[in-house]
Amino acid sequence: MSGRYxxxxxxxxxxxxxxxxxxxxxxxxxVALKRLRTPPGPEADxxxxxxxxxxxxxxxxxxxxxxxxxxxxxxxxxxxxxYLVMEYLPSTTLAEVLAEQGPLDPAEVVxxxxxxxxxxxxxxxxxxxxxxxxPGNVLLGVGGKQVKITDFGISRLAIDVxxxxxxxxxxxxxxxxxxLAPEIARGEPVTFASDxxxxxxxxxxxxxGVPPFGRDDNPIALLYRVSTGEHNPPTRAGVLTPLLxxxxxxxxxxRPTMAEVRDELAAGPTGAPVDAATAxxxxxxxxxxxxxxxxxxxxxxxLIAVAGVLFTVALRGSGEQDAGTVTPSAAPSxxxxxxxxxxxxxxxxxTQPQATTEQPVPTANPPVTxxxxxxxxxxxxxxxxxxxxxxxxxDYYAMMPGGVEQAWSRLSPRFQGYPxxxxxxxxRFWASVTSVKTSNVVADAGTVVNATVNxxxxxxxxIQEQHRYVVVNLDGxxxxxxxxxxxxxxx
Numbered sequence: 001m002s003g004r005y006x007x008x009x010x011x012x013x014x015x016x017x018x019x020x021x022x023x024x025x026x027x028x029x030x031v032a033l034k035r036l037r038t039p040p041g042p043e044a045d046x047x048x049x050x051x052x053x054x055x056x057x058x059x060x061x062x063x064x065x066x067x068x069x070x071x072x073x074x075x076x077x078x079x080x081x082x083y084l085v086m087e088y089l090p091s092t093t094l095a096e097v098l099a100e101q102g103p104l105d106p107a108e109v110v111x112x113x114x115x116x117x118x119x120x121x122x123x124x125x126x127x128x129x130x131x132x133x134x135p136g137n138v139l140l141g142v143g144g145k146q147v148k149i150t151d152f153g154i155s156r157l158a159i160d161v162x163x164x165x166x167x168x169x170x171x172x173x174x175x176x177x178x179x180l181a182p183e184i185a186r187g188e189p190v191t192f193a194s195d196x197x198x199x200x201x202x203x204x205x206x207x208x209g210v211p212p213f214g215r216d217d218n219p220i221a222l223l224y225r226v227s228t229g230e231h232n233p234p235t236r237a238g239v240l241t242p243l244l245x246x247x248x249x250x251x252x253x254x255r256p257t258m259a260e261v262r263d264e265l266a267a268g269p270t271g272a273p274v275d276a277a278t279a280x281x282x283x284x285x286x287x288x289x290x291x292x293x294x295x296x297x298x299x300x301x302x303l304i305a306v307a308g309v310l311f312t313v314a315l316r317g318s319g320e321q322d323a324g325t326v327t328p329s330a331a332p333s334x335x336x337x338x339x340x341x342x343x344x345x346x347x348x349x350x351t352q353p354q355a356t357t358e359q360p361v362p363t364a365n366p367p368v369t370x371x372x373x374x375x376x377x378x379x380x381x382x383x384x385x386x387x388x389x390x391x392x393x394x395d396y397y398a399m400m401p402g403g404v405e406q407a408w409s410r411l412s413p414r415f416q417g418y419p420x421x422x423x424x425x426x427x428r429f430w431a432s433v434t435s436v437k438t439s440n441v442v443a444d445a446g447t448v449v450n451a452t453v454n455x456x457x458x459x460x461x462x463i464q465e466q467h468r469y470v471v472v473n474l475d476g477x478x479x480x481x482x483x484x485x486x487x488x489x490x491x
Contacts, residue, residue, distance in 0.1 A: 055084050113203045114266045391478075411481075
């Protein structure tokens with residue numbers, strides 16, 4: 001392209017365009033090349049103009065935690081579609097990591113968030129508003145240590161383009177609805193505070209496994225929920241919770257600046273510890289009960305807004321999902337966000353710390369005994385059939401919520417330590433559950449069991465989750481050793 005960039009491999013495509021791995025023949029380096037789609041008709045020139053303008057703005061940002069834009073140009077040999085030449089980073093997205101691993105440990109989320117906030121703070125200092133911060137635009141380099149925010153400036157292209165439709169001005173709301181700030185969903189101006197909210201929603205999703213306003217296949221319905229600003233409170237974020245709540249304030253003026261977020265994350269946020277009962281099992285996506293009067297007022301306001309302005313939600317391609325998004329019919333193995341902005345993802349590297357078992361430290365002078373050492377216990381074999389492993393999960397939930405003592409014995413010591421974190425926390429969680437049912441319990445190869453779990457809580461919430469378990473043989477009995485919440489939604 002342009003007699004300089006040799007296309008090597010297409011990395012992804014979506015509604016905004018397509019991304020290629022390319023080789024710069026002049027500077028002898030690998031780059032990522034994003035070619036933007038131009039609309040037919042007179043708006044094409046407007047998009048080209050904006051592409052050049054936004055490319056120049058984004059190119060001003062040079063930061064170790066942001067993907068650099070090197071150039072913006074047009075390919076005179078084809079249809080003059082504008083393209084951006086960007087830094088190439090072999091990586092996976094935070095969205096893909098969440099889809100593969102489920103919610104991350106708050107300490108890991110703090111590490112990732114600190115890097116992203118540093119890059120965004122630098123952008124804000126340069127006068128650049130990102131407008132589309134989400135897990136799909138957070139890149140984790142090979143090994144997970146390198147963190148960069150991508151897609152600077154590009155999201156502004158669509159939001160700035162206006163046209164006419166039967167005499168009505170059409171404003172295009174650009175971005176993934178689940179991570180938009182409430183003011184954007186209401187059609188208000190985008191500010192730096194909007195990026196703060198979207199980063200808060202991204203970190204919330206990383207700890208909770210779902211976005212602040214849940215999920216909905218209907219983007220308009222989701223936009224309405226976002227516009228209210230009433231998000232579900234985090235339950236797994238631990239010390240990150242106070243900062244998240246400030247970042248997710250409905251009023252933009254009540255949010256911290258990105259520089260303040262950067263500094264607080266870098267220093268390590270302090271706050272109340274996470275409740276162990278909800279640390280990993282299960283995730284909760286409550287549907288808040290709003291006063292009827294407030295609901296009617298909000299609905300009326302929304303109808304008035306729709307009458308005045310038609311908002312078109314521009315999604316990134318027909319196949320895109322939000323971070324960790326799982327529709328009710330989706331299988332856990334297919335929960336992956338595909339986004340045109342990401343460069344060639346490699347296999348997702350685990351970023352979630354593995355549970356460790358504390359070992360006792362021997363004393364300097366152990367007591368001497370003449371008794372012969374006891375023979376190590378023999379772990380009796382268990383029934384290795386898939387049915388036996390499925391029963392380990394199904395029978396466990398069949399005891400609940402009333403059979404806490406009996407069910408506790410069906411957990412491995414590792415699980416009892418984490419995520420249960422002891423019997424007291426375990427009892428507290430199950431005391432909040434009215435009923436629980438399992439379905440679609442299927443054992444995969446080895447010791448993995450997948451299941452659908454439906455909870456009804458004492459406060460009226462109903463949650464459906466997809467779980468992936470690892471069972472372990474302990475003295476001839478299969479016990480639950482690990483669990484990953486693949487998806488969670490209100491029902």
